[in-house]
Amino acid sequence: xxKLYGNIRSRAMxxxxxxxxxxxxxxLVEKSxxxxxxxxxxxxxLNPNARIPTLADGDYVLWESMAIxxxxxxKYEGPxxxxxxxxxxxxxxxxxxxxxxxxxxxxxxxHRALLPEFTRDASHAERAELLLVKPLRVLDEALARQPHLAxxxxxxxxxxxxxxxxWGKMAKLDxxxxxxxxxxxxxxxxxxxxxxxxxxxxxx
Ligand SMILES: N[C@@H](CCC(=O)N[C@@H](CS)C(=O)NCC(=O)O)C(=O)O
Numbered sequence: 001x002x003k004l005y006g007n008i009r010s011r012a013m014x015x016x017x018x019x020x021x022x023x024x025x026x027x028l029v030e031k032s033x034x035x036x037x038x039x040x041x042x043x044x045x046l047n048p049n050a051r052i053p054t055l056a057d058g059d060y061v062l063w064e065s066m067a068i069x070x071x072x073x074x075k076y077e078g079p080x081x082x083x084x085x086x087x088x089x090x091x092x093x094x095x096x097x098x099x100x101x102x103x104x105x106x107x108x109x110x111h112r113a114l115l116p117e118f119t120r121d122a123s124h125a126e127r128a129e130l131l132l133v134k135p136l137r138v139l140d141e142a143l144a145r146q147p148h149l150a151x152x153x154x155x156x157x158x159x160x161x162x163x164x165x166x167w168g169k170m171a172k173l174d175x176x177x178x179x180x181x182x183x184x185x186x187x188x189x190x191x192x193x194x195x196x197x198x199x200x201x202x203x204x
Contacts, residue, residue, distance in 0.1 A: 004019060005053060007028075014053075015068045031052050038051065069160055070156060082155055101164060105168050112125050137178070144180050154191070
């Protein structure tokens with residue numbers, strides 16, 4: 001059975017969402033982000049970065065959340081199975097989201113929500129929001145041309161980017177100027193597979 005190492009409150013969320021969309025049986029092996037949990041010889045043999053998530057599909061092991069999802073989209077039959085064109089666009093948007101938005105969104109999340117209030121710095125959040133204008137415009141323009149990132153239907157391209165942009169929602173990023181992004185993100189996050197993973201969080 002597929003095994004995903006991680007936890008719901010981490011970047012493993014993106015892969016849990018994908019696994020739910022793919023519909024293959026899988027097991028979540030709970031791993032926190034604590035060093036004592038990650039710096040174990042057995043886990044380091046799977047992921048030498050000592051980070052989560054990691055996927056094990058039998059003896060085949062992968063780390064990096066975006067790569068795990070692109071693999072699952074190629075490997076398994078079903079609604080998320082993607083051909084070369086979709087995979088190309090999914091890789092493009094996944095690299096783009098990681099490089100152009102992820103660290104800015106993380107900064108925003110830290111300084112708006114995650115850090116204890118007395119250590120938050122509003123100027124960090126403002127800077128991140130300003131630097132996000134350009135990529136959010138790019139995304140908004142793409143979604144004005146077609147409803148999803150690789151065409152008419154929801155694919156791993158949407159899942160990978162929405163999995164990152166979800167941090168913006170948690171950080172109360174104002175998406176009003178990017179109406180297409182807002183509509184698309186709300187639609188992605190309303191998917192039953194996403195809700196199933198979130199309800200699992202409520203149980204843990
Ligand atoms: N680029 C990696 C990042 C993985 C990552 O940084 N995961 C965090 C949890 S969200 C982690 O394991 N942190 C523990 C640490 O850095 O010590 C991915 O997308 O999978």
